[in-house]
Amino acid sequence: MDLKLAHSNKDGIEIVDVEGEIDVYTAPRLRELLIELVNKKNYQLIVNMEKVEFLDSTGLGVLVGGLKRVRAHDGSLDLVCTQERILKIFRITGLTKVFGIHESVDQAIAARKAEK
Amino acid sequence: MATVEVTFTPLPVHVRTARLVATAVARRSGVAESLLDEVRLAVGEACSRAVEAHMLHCPEQPIRVSLTDDGERFEVVVTDAVPDAEHGMPTGTVAANGTSAVPAAAPAGFAAVDGEVPLQLPDGVGLAVIAGLADDVRVAPAGSGTSVTMSWKRRSS
Numbered sequence: 001m002d003l004k005l006a007h008s009n010k011d012g013i014e015i016v017d018v019e020g021e022i023d024v025y026t027a028p029r030l031r032e033l034l035i036e037l038v039n040k041k042n043y044q045l046i047v048n049m050e051k052v053e054f055l056d057s058t059g060l061g062v063l064v065g066g067l068k069r070v071r072a073h074d075g076s077l078d079l080v081c082t083q084e085r086i087l088k089i090f091r092i093t094g095l096t097k098v099f100g101i102h103e104s105v106d107q108a109i110a111a112r113k114a115e116k
Numbered sequence: 117m118a119t120v121e122v123t124f125t126p127l128p129v130h131v132r133t134a135r136l137v138a139t140a141v142a143r144r145s146g147v148a149e150s151l152l153d154e155v156r157l158a159v160g161e162a163c164s165r166a167v168e169a170h171m172l173h174c175p176e177q178p179i180r181v182s183l184t185d186d187g188e189r190f191e192v193v194v195t196d197a198v199p200d201a202e203h204g205m206p207t208g209t210v211a212a213n214g215t216s217a218v219p220a221a222a223p224a225g226f227a228a229v230d231g232e233v234p235l236q237l238p239d240g241v242g243l244a245v246i247a248g249l250a251d252d253v254r255v256a257p258a259g260s261g262t263s264v265t266m267s268w269k270r271r272s273s
Binding site for chain 1: 128129131132135153156157160161164167168241242244245248249
């Protein structure tokens, strides 16, 4: 399956919904979207990965890149993911300590608001 | 002799095909269903790594993927044509005798991600992910390039 991307704003936080496979072929599209959102001054991002079927280190690189960009503006990039096969790659690489990973978009929004 | 061999042009779009073939052959070879995601991700990492190196150094050369289910193990070998020096192979992953296991806890190298945001994390991350997924991983010189050999235990028949 190819990659489908959509985004919407909720409570001042940009929610990026990702569906499909994030790999060396499709990751540039996600990277471009994250860059576009940051360039439009969206510095609070949540990437919803509940419909992601595959993620490799190229995809991780894009997420890390997005995190670095928003943090440069004191922003945040949190993830929504409950799939074990996706979470495993975050654990292997130690990125569970870098990203806030939540079970739902609402939970991620609540956590982000609680930190403000 | 390999059960299945795949040769593909080093383009990102073909990595998905290699993943699908590897997963299908692994399933057919008796690898446990619970391990198929690990095979898919590890083979994808090895192929992505080879594609990116080929695109930089030898885009006209194909990448080879060999899948074998002899004996008790299912083995995948991804072979590129990029010399070690061009590959940026992490120091110590290839021993003097030509083969060496990748350290299971290979450094992810995220601290090195600085300045302009790169698309790809440092090369060691892909190998670290492979090492975390396969039962056994070996990186060795192969012809003019490098091979990454990964294996998983098959179900007892």
